[in-house]
């Protein structure tokens with residue numbers, strides 16, 4: 001399938017939402033990515049999306065936060081996005097650990113501990129009834145008693161959580177058939193001495209500019225370099241290069257992605273070398289295979305870079321093997337997954 005005949009409108013957002021009201025995206029028949037077959041009980045106001053805002057569960061459509069929250073005004077926050085697949089939430093503890101590590105670097109105190117955050121997240125999913133969900137946990141510096149308070153010591157931090165139908169950075173058909181990327185000419189990824197990209201944050205100015213440039217140049221997404229010309233990351237994903245059977249991904253100016261961690265573990269379990277290190281732009285263009293890896297897009301083969309084929313222009317064997325193993329993990333009992341309880345009182 002080419003991108004042109006997929007029928008998708010490649011709007012400027014890097015996330016591809018399912019149809020309004022729908023809870024499933026079309027997936028290629030027989031592929032490893034298949035939604036659960038179930039119906040929502042729409043008598044519950046939480047059906048299809050639930051949020052936790054200031055100590056209360058609310059239907060996602062009613063979730064509102066204060067305009068005075070410095071998360072909004074100054075992007076003074078950190079967040080994570082975990083996913084639920086076939087009723088199992090994946091690596092929630094790792095997501096919360098990364099969230100709280102980021103908070104520590106920002107000197108941002110969490111109002112809840114790991115266990116409490118995990119319970120809230122799982123309950124949002126349970127209430128939503130979604131077997132496949134996108135789960136956002138955002139920790140902001142919050143707001144003060146005085147409207148627009150800027151004295152950081154007078155702000156009360158907040159945690160907001162929501163579970164909604166899956167939002168794909170790379171929808172299933174791109175994960176199966178491949179996608180296209182460009183290296184932006186006009187923007188670089190913020191470096192660690194600016195807005196530290198290892199702390200997951202809503203500063204998306206550079207990533208959004210890259211998405212626009214990619215669209216202008218007829219590609220699906222962008223792979224940003226850093227100020228040294230080394231590979232950083234893309235709008236919502238880590239980049240993994242494959243050369244001569246070995247994997248490499250940038251050790252700096254990129255988020256320590258949970259999906260990338262999983263990809264590396266899968267590789268190591270198969271005796272494939274996988275290394276975090278500087279990756280030069282030359283290595284990007286010389287790669288045998290390229291992967292975009294993210295919670296919101298699994299393991300997606302990038303089959304075209306700056307209009308030229310990557311390798312032979314088809315999803316490569318290592319990428320495909322890792323992608324399939326990644327999705328298989330969602331159904332295997334292990335300490336990577338937690339089964340959601342959907343039977344709790346609504």
Ligand SMILES: Cc1ncc(COP(=O)(O)O)c(C=O)c1O
Nearest residue numbers: 236237238255257258259294295
């Ligand atoms: C900028 C950026 N890099 C990388 C990733 C991938 O991280 P993860 O695998 O933890 O979802 C994301 C996820 O959304 C991201 O926003």
